[in-house]
Amino acid sequence: MKRGLGAAMLLLALTGCGGTAPAASEAGVTVTDCAGKNVTFPQAPRRVVVLDGYAAQSMVRLGLGDRITAVGFTKPFSVEKGPIKAELARLTVLTADSMPTTELVAAQRPDLVLTSASTFGGAPGSPKESDLSTMDAKGLAACVPGGPLTTLAPTYDFLLRIGKVFRVETRAEQLVAELKTREQAVTAKAGAGPKPTVLILPDNPVAGQPVPTSSPSTIPSAVVTAAGGQNxxxxxxxxxxxxxxxxxxxxDPQIIVVVTDYSFAKLKGQALVDSIRANPLLANTSAVRSGRVLSVSQYLTQFPSPLNVDALEQVAAGLHP
Amino acid sequence: MSVAAVRVRRSLEAATVPYPMILGVLGAAVVVSVVVATGIGPVRIAAGEVTSILLHHLGGGGDTAANADLIVWRLRFPRVLLGAVVGAGLALAGAVVQSVVRNPVADPYLLGLSSGASVGAVAVITTGVSALGAMTLPVAAFAGAAAAMAVVLLLARHRGRLLPLRLILVGVTCGHLLGGVTSFMLARAENSSAQQQIIFWLLGALSGANWSVLGAPSAVVVAGCFWLLLRARRLNVLVLGDEASAGLGVNASRLRLELLLVTTLLVGTVVAVSGGIGFVGLIVAHLARMLVGADHRRMLPVTALLGALFLVWADVAARMLITPTELPIGILTAFIGVPFFLLVMHARGLAAEGSP
Structure with a gap:
């Protein structure tokens, strides 16, 4: 355990050096935000408050863990199995169960506030764009375009923009290339076979009520589509x-993919899957009759993060056993 | 009758003391509340430091680099002030609408004003239009409220007269239609952040306040308050009905139109920065009437002060109740407002109130 930690730290130190060294020739970089506006960063941010665990995973995977001053909503860390788990656990946590409120963020005096959501201020009390300018911080959000998604392009776009802002483009490109290779391996395998129809469920449907599902413009639907299913x-x-x-x-969906761990779902994990299997509303679907009910955690799929590819592999394995 | 209710009744009976004293006490309470509320927040800052920061700035000092300065002066204080302004504005608007339509359960939202503002704001959030930069959302909300009011006025006019019952019916109907439009746009929102933003906006919030958003609503609420005070005597007449008004030389329809335009301005600017904060407009005017009677010259200033006081504390509760997360303030206005209102009503006896 200790050795693993040491190795992780060494790795971190190495990547940290390799990635962020060329500070001498820093020129301002400009990236576009989700509304299409240009945001200029005269230098790489040094004090970053990350509003959610998804974005923190992206930062740490890019070797930028040392720039994170504090992080909020750390629940997504629970699904991390990779070598960065130890580093995630060491981050200063502002609020574990929710996005931090404006004052808590401001008290950290960030020069950048990062989120995997596509706008600021969505969660109650979390900083809005106007709050960011009040505290002299820039904002960077993961953009999800809005139309139907069939690939993990929003994830790659977010990683590349973070890479650009922190002047670690090479590392970001490497990571994206790695993730894309894994994505292509999945799509290549799935491409030839049949495309089963998939119903995505975030919770157990209740009789007499409309059933919530993920539309084609969401990451869960992108994962299902890229894995060779059709929403x-x-x-x-x-x-x-x-x-x-x-x-x-x-x-009549052939497969049901249950996205677990949403805060609004009463049952979590396998218990939710079991209750969906036993739900009389769904009993006549091909998916339930053939027992093809899969699950994937929302912490892997809800927002753009490198773990989306883990979700992709997991769902693909279920779709094409 | 509970012990608390008896105590409130005694204090209220005692409050049949001079009107200037009530006004003075409430005014002082607002000032003290604003300072105390600025001292309360998820980031703990010592009371002494808060006062010294406030004194430093009020004495003309500039921003300093200190953390506490950022939080107290640039984030928290504008928010508390915005709460006071919004509370006063909504309460005044409620009082006026109740008198205009001569209905005690009327509030600024009854006439479709807030639904119109919602449609404007939600349209901007869902389409992502940002033609006017940071001002796009408030301007769209105000435009929505104004358009809704225009339609309601147009439809409610009957042979050149503006009658209360017709106003209510047309207002409620249009409000319902606009509410449906909002729900439809919410269901069709293309991204979940927009959806979250819309929901929070519909419930109302003071988060995101800063000095630059404070100017317009403050000016409108202060100006509106003075204008209404000038019209207070005629408002008293209006409550008596159209015939009585005509007998006393007041053109009721014309006065209603003027008052509704001012209400639109008040509600539009306030809702544009705070979202749809409910209940304040409905209840505060009644509290004021219970305290000082139904004479508008006396009750309008008390309404404004009570509204400010109420919303400042509702926002403190919104920030602190489930800290470090925040609650939508609309939940708190109901939680705090309803028991308080029922307590006062029970103690005072609604019969004693001169309802509009």
């Missing part, structure tokens, strides 16, 4: 859309 509700727009239970019966 059975590929024709709906919006994000957290609700569909009629009748439509589920009519479209």
């Amino acid at each position: 059975v509700f590929a024709d709906v727009t919006g994000t957290r859309v609700q569909v009629s239970p009748e439509k589920i019966v009519e479209r």
Whole structure:
């Protein structure tokens, strides 16, 4: 254990040196934010408050853990199995269960506030763009374009923009290339075979109520599509859309992918999957009758993060056993 | 009757003391509350430091690099002040609408004003238009409220007259339609952050306040308050009904139109920065009437002060109740407002109130 930690730290030190050394010739870099506006960074940010664990994973995977002053919503760390787990555990946590509020962020005096959500201020009390300018911090968010997604492009885009802002483009490109190779391996394998229809469920449907599902413009749907499935509700727009239970019966999904660990779901993990298998509303679908109910944690799929590719491999393995 | 209710009744009976004293006590309470509320927040800052920062700035001092300065002066104090301004504005607007439509359960939202503002704001959030930069959202919200009011006024006019019952019916109907439009846009929102933003906006919030958003609503609320005080005597007449008004030389329809335009301005600017904070407009005016009676000359200033006081403390609770997370303030206005209102009503007896 100790040796592993030492190795991780050594690795970190090496990548840290390799990535951030060329500070001498720093010129301002400009990236576009999610609204299409240009944001200029005269130098690489030094004090970064990361609002959520998804974005913290991206930072640490890019060797930028030492720039993180504090982090909020650390629940996504629970699914991390890679070598960065120890480093994630060492980060200063502002609020573990939610995004930190404006004052807590301001008290850290950040020069950059980072989030994997696509806008600031979405969570109650979390800093808005106007708050960021009040505290003289820049903001960087992961952008999800809004139309149907079939690849993990938003994830790669976010990693590359972080890389550019911190002047670690090479490392970001390497990481993206690595992730893309894994994605392509999955899509190549899935491409030839049949494309089963998939119903994505964030919670157990309740009789008499519309059923929430993930629309084609979300990362969970992108994961299912890239893994060689087709979202059975590929024709709906919006994000957290609700569909009629009748439509589920009519479209008869061959596979159900349960996205677990959402805060609004009463049951977590396997318990949720079991309750969905036993739900009479879904009992007649091909998916339940053939027992093909898979699950993947929202911490792997909800927002852009390197772990999206883990989710992709996990779902692909379930779709094409 | 509970012990607490008896105590409140005694204190209220005692409060039939001079009006200037009530006004003075409430005014002082607002000032003290603003200072105390600025001292309370998720980041703990010593009371002495808070006062010295406030004194430093109020004495003309500039921003310093200290953390506490950033939090107290640039983040928290503008938010507390915005709470006071928004509270006063909504409470005043509620009082006026109740008198205009002569209905005690009326509030600024009854006439479709807030629904209109919501449609404007949500349209901006979902389409991502940002033609006017940071001002896009407030301007769209105000435009929505104004457009809704214009439609309601147009439809409610009957043979050149503006009648209360027609106003309520048309307002409620239009409000419902606009509410439906908002829900539809919410369901179709293309990204989840926008969805979250919309929900929080609909419930109302004072987060995101800073000095630059404080100017417009403050100016409008102060100016609106003075204008209403000038019209207070005629408002008293309006409550008596159209015939009585005509007999006393007041053109009721015309006065209603003027008052509603001012209300739109008040609600539009306030809702544009704070979202739809409910309940304040409905309840504060009643509290004021219970305290000082229904004469608008007396109750309007008390309404404004009570509204400010109420929202400042509701926001403190919103920030602190489940710290470090924040609650939408609309939840708190209900949690604090309802028991308080029922207590006062019970103690005072609603019959004693001269309802509009």
